Amino acid sequence: MSWFRWAGEDLILNCHLQPKASRDEFAGLHGDRLKIRLTAPPVEGKANAHLMAFLAAAFGVAKSQIQLESGELNRQKRVRIMRPQKLPDLPGLTARQS
DSSP states (O other): OOSEEEETTEEEEEEEEEOSOSSOEEEEEETTEEEEEOSSOSSTTHHHHHHHHHHHHHHTOOGGGEEEEEOTTSSEEEEEESSOSOOOOOTTOOOOOO
């Protein structure tokens, strides 16, 4: 199972979050998930909001184009990125096949 899949023009990511990290970054793979380190603490939705902003910048979309599909209170999350405009250099990530 891959850490990402395409659903039409949307990209679905399976993520593993590490909150309260020293910097925001993609940190490779964690099993079958993309590990993302965030500086935000896991309190009152701060890490989720920070994740949305981080992914929006990385994929060249507005924050409103990022949806948290599952894992709101968990480190394991599934996120939908609607029509990403750019793809960061991540292991195995390829453009959608037309």
